[in-house]
Amino acid sequence: MFFHISMEKNMQLHPRHFGPHLRDKLVAKLMKDVEGTCSGRHGFVVAITGVDDIGKGLIREGTGFVTFPVRYQCVVFRPFKGEILEAVVTMVNKMGFFAEAGPVQIFVSNHLIPDDMEFQTGDVPNYTTSDRSVRIQKDSEVRLKIIGTRVDATEIFCIGTIKDDFLGVINDPGAAA
Amino acid sequence: MSLEPFNRLVRLAARAFYDDITMKGDNQPKNGRGDNRGMAVVVLDALTRRQWVREEDLAKALKLHSKQLRRTLRFFEEEKLVTRDHRRETAKGAKIFSAAVAATADGPRGKEGEEKMKLHTHSYCCLDYAQIYDVVRYRMHRMKKKLKDELDSRNMVQEYICPNCGKRYSAFDALQLVSLTDEYFHCERCNGELVAESDKLAAEEMGDGDDNAKRRRHEKLKDMLQKMEEQLKPLAQQLLRVKDLPVPDFGTLQAWEARANAANRANGDPSANDSSKSSQGHGYGGTPMPFLGDTKVEVAFSGVEVKEDTEPETKATALKVLPPWMIREGMVLTKEQRGEVKPDVMKMDQPSSSTDDKKQKIVKDDQKSIEDEYIKAYYSALMERQRAQEEVTKKMQSEAGNLSNGVSEAAGRKVGAKAKREEDEDDAEWEEPQPTGEVYKVADLNAQAQESSEDEEDGIDWEEG
Numbered sequence: 001m002f003f004h005i006s007m008e009k010n011m012q013l014h015p016r017h018f019g020p021h022l023r024d025k026l027v028a029k030l031m032k033d034v035e036g037t038c039s040g041r042h043g044f045v046v047a048i049t050g051v052d053d054i055g056k057g058l059i060r061e062g063t064g065f066v067t068f069p070v071r072y073q074c075v076v077f078r079p080f081k082g083e084i085l086e087a088v089v090t091m092v093n094k095m096g097f098f099a100e101a102g103p104v105q106i107f108v109s110n111h112l113i114p115d116d117m118e119f120q121t122g123d124v125p126n127y128t129t130s131d132r133s134v135r136i137q138k139d140s141e142v143r144l145k146i147i148g149t150r151v152d153a154t155e156i157f158c159i160g161t162i163k164d165d166f167l168g169v170i171n172d173p174g175a176a177a
Numbered sequence: 178m179s180l181e182p183f184n185r186l187v188r189l190a191a192r193a194f195y196d197d198i199t200m201k202g203d204n205q206p207k208n209g210r211g212d213n214r215g216m217a218v219v220v221l222d223a224l225t226r227r228q229w230v231r232e233e234d235l236a237k238a239l240k241l242h243s244k245q246l247r248r249t250l251r252f253f254e255e256e257k258l259v260t261r262d263h264r265r266e267t268a269k270g271a272k273i274f275s276a277a278v279a280a281t282a283d284g285p286r287g288k289e290g291e292e293k294m295k296l297h298t299h300s301y302c303c304l305d306y307a308q309i310y311d312v313v314r315y316r317m318h319r320m321k322k323k324l325k326d327e328l329d330s331r332n333m334v335q336e337y338i339c340p341n342c343g344k345r346y347s348a349f350d351a352l353q354l355v356s357l358t359d360e361y362f363h364c365e366r367c368n369g370e371l372v373a374e375s376d377k378l379a380a381e382e383m384g385d386g387d388d389n390a391k392r393r394r395h396e397k398l399k400d401m402l403q404k405m406e407e408q409l410k411p412l413a414q415q416l417l418r419v420k421d422l423p424v425p426d427f428g429t430l431q432a433w434e435a436r437a438n439a440a441n442r443a444n445g446d447p448s449a450n451d452s453s454k455s456s457q458g459h460g461y462g463g464t465p466m467p468f469l470g471d472t473k474v475e476v477a478f479s480g481v482e483v484k485e486d487t488e489p490e491t492k493a494t495a496l497k498v499l500p501p502w503m504i505r506e507g508m509v510l511t512k513e514q515r516g517e518v519k520p521d522v523m524k525m526d527q528p529s530s531s532t533d534d535k536k537q538k539i540v541k542d543d544q545k546s547i548e549d550e551y552i553k554a555y556y557s558a559l560m561e562r563q564r565a566q567e568e569v570t571k572k573m574q575s576e577a578g579n580l581s582n583g584v585s586e587a588a589g590r591k592v593g594a595k596a597k598r599e600e601d602e603d604d605a606e607w608e609e610p611q612p613t614g615e616v617y618k619v620a621d622l623n624a625q626a627q628e629s630s631e632d633e634e635d636g637i638d639w640e641e642g
Contacts, residue, residue: 093360095337095351095373107351109335111373125360148334150349159334159348 001080005042006052008071009034013057015064027051030070036103040151043078044103079104079146079158086170087160089140092125099142105157108144112161114168134169141171182419183306184225187258189412190313191221198252213245220249221304224259228427229303229434231274250302257312260305262430265296274301277437303433307424314416317409324402328395337362341369 009030017025031048038044055069079085079101087099087106096109110119110127117127117136126137136142144160144167162168195217223239224230232250236243253259335348344366346354354362354371362371406413427433 091355093355095355095360095362096348098351098355105352107348109348109351109373111333111335121360148349157349157352159351163329 001078001083002046003042003076003078004049004073005076006071006073007042007045008069011068011070012060012065013068015066018066023054026054026068026070030072034072034074038103038154038156040153040156043076043156046075046077046102048072048074077102077104079106079149079156081146081149083146084143084167085146085160086141086143089136089138089142092119092127092137094119094121094125097127097136099144099160106144106146106160107157108142108160108162112147112159112163114163136169140169143167143170179422180225180425182415182422183310183425186313186412186415186419187221187225187304187306187309189415190258190309191218193409193412194313194316195221195256216241216245217249217252220246221253221258224302224304227303228437229262229274229277229301229430232300232302235302247300250300254302257308258304259302260308261300261302263298263300264430265298273438274299274434276441277434301430303427303430307426310416310419310424313412317413317416320405321402324398324405328398328402336374337371338374339364339367339369339371342367345374346371 011026011030011033013022013026013029030051034045035047036045050073051070052073053071055071057066057068059066085101085104085106087101087104089097089099090105091098094110096107096111096113099106099108113127113136114129116129117134118130120126120128124137126135128135142162144162145164146158147161148159150157197214198217199214219239220235220241223235227235232246233243236246239246250259250261254261337346337348337354338344339346342364344364346362346364351362353365356363363369364371428436
């Protein structure tokens with residue numbers, strides 16, 4: 001799920017940036033530092049939408065770096081248990097398959113794949129139904145439900161299932177090609 | 178619109194789901210006196226016998242404290258079984274409601290509190306049948322789904338075990354375990370191939386007690402699911418029965434009141450025309466329309482029809498065959514009305530109808546000389562039918578007793594049966610889209626059209642009654 005939240009961070013700026021464009025430099029550095037990171041509490045920071053406030057800088061003794069408290073608005077993405085996501089399959093193996101929904105890695109074990117889908121080994125490992133109408137392979141898009149999340153300080157990993165109503169492949173690259 | 182199936186649904190649901198709900202807060206000590214389990218069922222039952230009811234009246238009728246009742250009702254409101262309405266009104270305003278109640282329940286109601294021009298907030302409540310149906314269905318669906326999910330361990334996080342060193346992993350570690358060389362997960366410690374825990378082999382090798390517990394749990398779940406299906410069977414059946422029936426809807430409190438009062442007035446109930454009530458318009462959304470009762474249409478028949486009609490009406494009205502589009506699941510009908518037991522008439526009918534068919538075929542063959550044929554066929558058919566009818570009535574009188582399907586009423590309603598026979602034929606002929614059929618039918622229609630329409634009305638009336 002996506003959220004638009006306000007966050008704060010202390011930015012350290014090198015003295016060489018001190019000049020007429022200090023503020024721009026600071027914002028550019030903030031974006032570079034923050035976007036794409038993941039915190040266990042808030043999830044992945046997708047984008048910074050605006051800087052609310054830059055506080056007074058504090059010069060650090062010895063180094064000359066200056067610390068600015070910056071308050072900014074950003075869009076974050078955090079997966080939740082029970083959430084339905086659309087994801088792209090990245091790897092298929094005997095134990096199940098891995099998929100990505102943006103920055104989030106999701107593993108779907110073979111127990112959570114419908115029973116009528118069988119693993120087919122070969123050049124392109126895939127899961128296929130007995131009538132060959134549905135196939136999950138690398139780059140397939142699937143709709144899955146998250147049944148568990150492991151949230152570390154800097155990483156989020158999810159376990160998904162496609163063994164439920166309306167879940168499964170939503171487009172098949174093999175069929176299109 | 179019949180309430181009975183829905184009321185049964187409510188009663189069943191109350192016993193199934195709200196039997197052991199206590200309305201007391203958790204802070205109160207639970208002693209013998211304070212235990213009010215089962216009250217919820219009583220309240221719901223009482224509501225099935227009423228439409229909109231003022232909560233104080235309900236409390237009085239149930240001999241409950243109004244606070245206690247309100248707590249129960251609030252609970253039901255949250256459960257979406259009951260709709261409630263609150264409004265500030267004078268004692269006079271409350272009387273309108275009493276009138277409405279009198280109109281529907283026509284029970285004797287004492288004079289409610291004398292005219293005090295003081296505003297009180299009164300609460301009213303009513304069962305919301307449409308929502309109850311949905312709520313009960315949803316509840317059962319959720320119960321079943323939850324158990325089934327557990328049973329299939331559908332939402333379980335898979336665990337993996339290394340058979341070599343016994344280290345356990347969960348699916349959350351999958352990213353680290355995946356190997357680049359083959360398609361299995363590999364142990365971080367000894368690089369052995371991992372096996373999914375639910376696999377038989379691993380389960381036997383590894384902790385046995387854990388597995389036993391799991392199996393026991395599985396058994397328990399299965400048992401529970403089975404018990405649930407068994408115990409909720411009547412409820413499920415009732416839901417199925419109610420599925421196609423129109424849901425009774427009393428509308429909002431105001432609408433219901435207006436309707437009830439209007440109906441009352443239309444029936445000429447003197448109490449509704451009280452001067453005090455007719456002057457109540459102020460403080461309300463609108464004055465109820467005085468002559469908004471059910472429209473009643475009387476059709477007078479002339480000649481033969483009247484004679485035919487009036488006689489069977491007494492005996493056969495309840496036993497008319499309902500047209501198939503009127504029969505829905507859950508209707509309480511006799512076999513006769515469903516048309517399952519074909520009245521003996523159908524049998525006697527066959528000779529005449531078969532000749533009819535033959536003739537129709539002939540006519541169909543040469544379309545050129547249609548007109549002449551029509552007229553001839555028309556008259557001959559008419560003659561034949563009249564003859565057949567006479568025969569039938571005669572036969573009926575003589576043979577009614579020993580007919581093969583042994584419908585005992587046969588003797589009792591010869592005239593009615595005759596009328597019905599023609600109607601049945603009507604139905605059969607309507608099905609055929611040929612032009613000839615229509616010409617044929619002119620005879621039937623003239624004789625029968627009014628009557629069949631009257632039949633339908635009869636059917637509806639009976640349903641309501």
